[in-house]
Amino acid sequence: MADITAVSPLAPASFPDLPKVAGVTFATAAVGVKYQGRTDVMLACLAAGTTVAGVFTKSTTRAAPVLDCQAKLPGSDTGPAAILVNSGNANAFTGANGIESVNAIVDAVAQASGCDPSRVFTSSTGVIGEKLPHDRVVSAIDDLVTKQSNAEIEAAARAIMTTDTYAKGASRVFETPDGPVTIAGMAKGSGMIAPDMATMLVYIFTDACIAQTALQQMVSDHCDTTFNAITVDSDTSTSDSLIVAATGASGINVDGSSAFADALYEVMQELAHLVVKDGEGAHKFVQIDVTGAVSTASAKTHAMAIANSPLVKTAIAGEDPNWGRVVMAIGKSGAEADRDKVSIWFGDVLVAENGWVSPTYVEDEAAAHMKGEDIRIRVDLGLADGAFTAWTCDLTHAYIDINADYRS
Amino acid sequence: MADITAVSPLAPASFPDLPKVAGVTFATAAVGVKYQGRTDVMLACLAAGTTVAGVFTKSTTRAAPVLDCQAKLPGSDTGPAAILVNSGNANAFTGANGIESVNAIVDAVAQASGCDPSRVFTSSTGVIGEKLPHDRVVSAIDDLVTKQSNAEIEAAARAIMTTDTYAKGASRVFETPDGPVTIAGMAKGSGMIAPDMATMLVYIFTDACIAQTALQQMVSDHCDTTFNAITVDSDTSTSDSLIVAATGASGINVDGSSAFADALYEVMQELAHLVVKDGEGAHKFVQIDVTGAVSTASAKTHAMAIANSPLVKTAIAGEDPNWGRVVMAIGKSGAEADRDKVSIWFGDVLVAENGWVSPTYVEDEAAAHMKGEDIRIRVDLGLADGAFTAWTCDLTHAYIDINADYRS
Numbered sequence: 001m002a003d004i005t006a007v008s009p010l011a012p013a014s015f016p017d018l019p020k021v022a023g024v025t026f027a028t029a030a031v032g033v034k035y036q037g038r039t040d041v042m043l044a045c046l047a048a049g050t051t052v053a054g055v056f057t058k059s060t061t062r063a064a065p066v067l068d069c070q071a072k073l074p075g076s077d078t079g080p081a082a083i084l085v086n087s088g089n090a091n092a093f094t095g096a097n098g099i100e101s102v103n104a105i106v107d108a109v110a111q112a113s114g115c116d117p118s119r120v121f122t123s124s125t126g127v128i129g130e131k132l133p134h135d136r137v138v139s140a141i142d143d144l145v146t147k148q149s150n151a152e153i154e155a156a157a158r159a160i161m162t163t164d165t166y167a168k169g170a171s172r173v174f175e176t177p178d179g180p181v182t183i184a185g186m187a188k189g190s191g192m193i194a195p196d197m198a199t200m201l202v203y204i205f206t207d208a209c210i211a212q213t214a215l216q217q218m219v220s221d222h223c224d225t226t227f228n229a230i231t232v233d234s235d236t237s238t239s240d241s242l243i244v245a246a247t248g249a250s251g252i253n254v255d256g257s258s259a260f261a262d263a264l265y266e267v268m269q270e271l272a273h274l275v276v277k278d279g280e281g282a283h284k285f286v287q288i289d290v291t292g293a294v295s296t297a298s299a300k301t302h303a304m305a306i307a308n309s310p311l312v313k314t315a316i317a318g319e320d321p322n323w324g325r326v327v328m329a330i331g332k333s334g335a336e337a338d339r340d341k342v343s344i345w346f347g348d349v350l351v352a353e354n355g356w357v358s359p360t361y362v363e364d365e366a367a368a369h370m371k372g373e374d375i376r377i378r379v380d381l382g383l384a385d386g387a388f389t390a391w392t393c394d395l396t397h398a399y400i401d402i403n404a405d406y407r408s
Numbered sequence: 409m410a411d412i413t414a415v416s417p418l419a420p421a422s423f424p425d426l427p428k429v430a431g432v433t434f435a436t437a438a439v440g441v442k443y444q445g446r447t448d449v450m451l452a453c454l455a456a457g458t459t460v461a462g463v464f465t466k467s468t469t470r471a472a473p474v475l476d477c478q479a480k481l482p483g484s485d486t487g488p489a490a491i492l493v494n495s496g497n498a499n500a501f502t503g504a505n506g507i508e509s510v511n512a513i514v515d516a517v518a519q520a521s522g523c524d525p526s527r528v529f530t531s532s533t534g535v536i537g538e539k540l541p542h543d544r545v546v547s548a549i550d551d552l553v554t555k556q557s558n559a560e561i562e563a564a565a566r567a568i569m570t571t572d573t574y575a576k577g578a579s580r581v582f583e584t585p586d587g588p589v590t591i592a593g594m595a596k597g598s599g600m601i602a603p604d605m606a607t608m609l610v611y612i613f614t615d616a617c618i619a620q621t622a623l624q625q626m627v628s629d630h631c632d633t634t635f636n637a638i639t640v641d642s643d644t645s646t647s648d649s650l651i652v653a654a655t656g657a658s659g660i661n662v663d664g665s666s667a668f669a670d671a672l673y674e675v676m677q678e679l680a681h682l683v684v685k686d687g688e689g690a691h692k693f694v695q696i697d698v699t700g701a702v703s704t705a706s707a708k709t710h711a712m713a714i715a716n717s718p719l720v721k722t723a724i725a726g727e728d729p730n731w732g733r734v735v736m737a738i739g740k741s742g743a744e745a746d747r748d749k750v751s752i753w754f755g756d757v758l759v760a761e762n763g764w765v766s767p768t769y770v771e772d773e774a775a776a777h778m779k780g781e782d783i784r785i786r787v788d789l790g791l792a793d794g795a796f797t798a799w800t801c802d803l804t805h806a807y808i809d810i811n812a813d814y815r816s
Contacts (some may be wrong), residue, residue: 061739061747093735093747095764128732129765310718310803311811318812324536327501331469339469339501356503357537395718396812400805403719404726 010277010285010373010393011166015154018171018184022207023047023247025148028159029140033133034088034126039159041137043144044203045113046081047247051209052121053216055223057240064091064098065122066241068106072118074212081119082109083203083243084137084144085160087188091124091132101134108138112145123201123241125188126162157186160201163402164190164278170270172263178252181208183263185244187271190278200275202227202242204267206260207250214255218264219244226268229300230276230391231307276391281398284316286375286391293386298335303390305333306377313395316375321366323351326377341382346370418685418693418781418801419574423562426579426592430615431455431655433556436567437548441541442496442534447567449545451552452611453521454489455655459617460529461624463631465648472499472506473530474649476514480526482620489527490517491611491651492545492552493568495596499532499540509542516546520553531609531649533596534570565594568609571810572598572686578678580671586660589616591671593652595679598686608683610635610650612675614668615658622663626672627652634676637708638684638799639715684799689806692724694783694799701794706743711798713741714785721803724783729774731759734785749790754778 024046028039046052054073056066084105091101102122110117124132157167171184189200219242227242244264254260277285288306293299306312309329315322323344330337340355347369350358369375375394432454436447454460462481464474492513499509510530518525532540565575579592597608627650635650652672662668685693696714701707714720717737723730731752738745748763755777758766777783783802 057739059736059739060741060745061735061750090732093732093760093764095748095762097764128735129760310807314808314811317808320812324498324501327469327536328467331465331467333468337468340503342469352501352537354503356501356505395808397805397808399718400722400725400803400808403722404728404804 007165008278009283012274015157015167016169016171018153018169019173019182020150021182021184021205021247023050023249024205024245025150026152026156027144027147027149028152028155029144031136031140033086033136039155040087041140041144042085042156042159043109043141043148044083044156044205045145045148046083046245047249048080049077049248050081051077051212051215051246051248052081053212053219053244055220055242061093063124064094064102065124068099068102069121069123069241069243072121074216075118077212079119080113080115081121081245082113082115083121083245084109085123085125085201086132086137087160087162088126089124089130089132090126090128092128094129094131097131101132104134105137108141112141121243125160125201153184153186157188160186160188162188162190163280164188166278168271168274168278170267170274172266174259174263176252176257176259179250181250181252181254181260182206183208183267185267185271187275189275190280200227200240202271204244204264206244206246206264207248208246208252208254208260209248209250210246210254210260215244215246218261222265222268225389226265226272229389230272231304273391276393279393280402281396281400282393283396284373284375284394286316286377286393288390288392289376289378289387290381291379291387292381292383293388294336294384295386296388297386299386299388300390301335302330302333302337302379302381303388305329306379307390307392310395313392316370317394317396319367319370321346321351321363321370326379327352330379336383337381338383343380343382345378347376415573416686417691420682423565423575424577424579426561426577427581427590428558429590429592429613429655431458431657432613432653433558434560434564435552435555435557436560436563437552439544439548441494441544447563448495449548449552450493450564450567451517451549451556452491452564452613453553453556454491454653455657456488457485457656458489459485459620459623459654459656460489461620461627461652463628463650469501471532472502472510473532476507476510477529477531477649477651480529482624483526485620487527488521488523489529489653490521490523491529491653492517493531493533493609494540494545495568495570496534497532497538497540498534498536500536502537502539505539509540512542513545516549520549529651533568533609561592561594565596568594568596570596570598571688572596574686576679576682576686578675578682580674582667582671584660584665584667587658589658589660589662589668590614591616591675593675593679595683597683598688608635608648610679612652612672614652614654614672615656616654616660616662616668617656617658618654618662618668623652623654626669630673630676633797634673634680637797638680639712681799684801687801688810689804689808690801691804692781692783692802694724694785694801696798696800697784697786697795698789698797699787699795700789700791701796702744702792703794704796705794707794707796708798709743710738710741710745710787710789711796713737714787715798715800718803721800724778725802725804727775727778729754729759729771729778734787735760738787744791745789746791751788751790753786755784
């Protein structure tokens with residue numbers, strides 16, 4: 001049996017040195033929701049006037065905290081706001097208990113922090129179908145408000161982990177004529193990862209000033225090619241939530257700023273990659289580039305069919321340049337393809353073209369690429385200009401170890 | 409590492425004692441297409457006037473033999489017919505070589521057996537992307553014609569195997585006022601199994617008389633709830649083919665006979681189940697019944713989302729009654745569901761209802777069901793009358809063992 005407690009071999013050497021974001025403070029607590037001996041609640045307090053945008057799972061069985069967050073957006077920008085997250089229990093499929101637990105936590109945070117309840121956003125992640133012991137969370141809230149500090153983002157990222165093997169953070173600082181603007185965020189997620197949106201929790205903070213509608217549009221657009229372009233196992237969580245909070249504490253307005261849009265995109269993409277690199281059992285990070293499709297949507301269908309194919313993913317685990325399985329995945333995707341116009345590369349090695357193996361193909365060269373940690377599969381469909389890039393990981397024994405005995 | 413050469417624990421004790429079907433004979437040969445020391449070609453010769461119907465993969469990258477079979481149907485019923493199958497090489501994504509190999513084999517069979525080339529159907533199964541050494545197949549054909557015998561159906565079923573761990577056969581005999589009608593068939597398939605249609609080769613023979621259009625319609629209809637209702641890994645082969653041949657040798661016309669339709673359905677369902685029971689790495693056979701959906705199509709979407717979920721399948725492997733993952737799969741399927749109207753059973757144990765765990769639920773009872781070999785998951789969506797049943801297997805370490813190192 002694989003060592004399922006080991007840190008992913010694809011993990012960064014350490015948590016990044018994230019800049020502080022003016023207007024945001026954090027605190028964490030260990031209340032024993034499920035896990036013992038580790039933090040499992042984090043509270044982020046946001047300055048008065050913070051703008052909040054979000055993207056949430058489209059699952060029809062989504063959890064109570066998700067429904068509550070969705071109902072609260074776009075909301076007003078008046079007064080302070082707060083984000084409370086617990087790990088260990090997803091408060092999903094818990095019947096009427098679900099919203100009771102959300103309300104109890106929201107009310108306690110509102111009372112202790114001085115936020116209006118409509119400005120308190122909560123998330124829960126962990127086991128589905130078990131009643132959340134929200135009293136344990138509520139009992140820690142006064143202390144969490146008292147202990148707020150702007151230096152605790154790494155601790156916050158750690159408190160929201162479930163099967164994650166490392167905490168995930170990313171940041172960008174960009175200069176404007178009026179001074180620097182900072183963006184920093186955290187993510188959790190490791191299994192039950194697939195589009196709509198990748199199963200995870202993501203919180204990104206910036207001291208920029210921006211209108212809610214502009215921020216929401218930007219976040220939704222970026223999501224399509226970042227968190228909705230990754231997959232670990234094709235399974236979609238009931239709790240996926242991405243919240244971006246702009247405190248405005250820098251005093252710098254970024255409405256219409258492409259530098260802000262680009263920096264936010266980079267933070268979102270980096271966090272999305274960090275989630276894939278912590279994919280349950282992952283030993284390889286895989287980028288799948290599809291070009292030449294009849295549309296972007298068609299390219300995405302092909303890319304995700306390849307990224308989700310158990311046969312492609314096990315071949316990658318076995319370091320086997322088995323391009324026949326890529327052909328199979330293209331064929332099964334349901335999207336338009338002409339067998340004889342497809343070209344396939346593993347890394348820089350042209351493997352197949354004109355409906356068959358390339359005359360220049362040398363299997364040892366493709367096999368050498370497959371031995372690396374960063375795998376790149378490129379498919380050109382030769383039809384038109386549609387393109388999409390997806391990211392996934394390999395499918396290994398450790399995925400089975402983790403998931404055949406996660407709950408019991 | 410799991411013993412990937414072991415016979416599936418779900419295999420029947422032995423190959424069934426199949427009745428002979430008048431008008432059909434078989435022979436097999438070992439020509440070393442890929443495998444050494446085992447048969448890898450089978451030729452079935454069909455009496456003059458045999459009616460042939462077929463269903464084939466919808467993959468856009470389907471193999472040359474599939475395209476050739478599709479072009480030949482419905483065809484005429486005049487003269488004898490033949491089916492030749494090789495294992496070890498799929499003759500898929502082999503460029504212009506693909507149809508050259510098909511033509512070489514078809515011409516050789518036609519010449520040796522006296523069939524018109526338009527009445528010779530071929531299939532190839534095995535590795536994708538490698539040129540089929542068709543000369544080896546062609547060299548055996550004269551001998552295969554000479555050795556034809558009506559007693560060799562088990563040998564034929566064995567010659568078409570690839571990663572299968574056992575040969576698969578099923579039959580029904582039903583009485584009519586004019587005497588008995590016999591149906592007997594064989595299947596191969598173990599991985600790359602998913603709807604459209606389940607990745608496999610299936611050949612079913614009957615001595616009934618029936619018009620081609622009636623037989624084709626019946627086979628296509630039955631396929632929806634048999635071979636297109638099973639999945640091992642959500643991956644779809646480039647070579648899936650189901651061929652049903654009615655020799656008419658009984659002299660009994662079954663046009664409009666519900667007894668024939670039922671018997672054919674039973675043979676198709678039994679073969680479909682045998683494929684799932686040989687799912688790569690399978691230790692459990694899983695039936696998923698979805699009822700109460702807004703339509704049959706919606707019920708199928710839910711059932712297949714559950715059947716294809718790696719998290720559901722690994723939970724079953726771990727004998728964990730993790731109904732939260734069933735909720736997750738329903739939620740992600742994209743089909744209509746109301747979280748608070750869903751009921752879920754594991755075996756006969758009501759697990760969840762009204763959006764939460766059932767008050768009568770005792771986990772030990774569900775856990776006991778999960779320890780069995782035949783797992784049944786039932787979901788009632790509580791919306792309308794749409795229903796669908798799907799079959800799958802668990803996802804185990806052996807699947808990874810088999811697929812991380814199949815080709816190299």
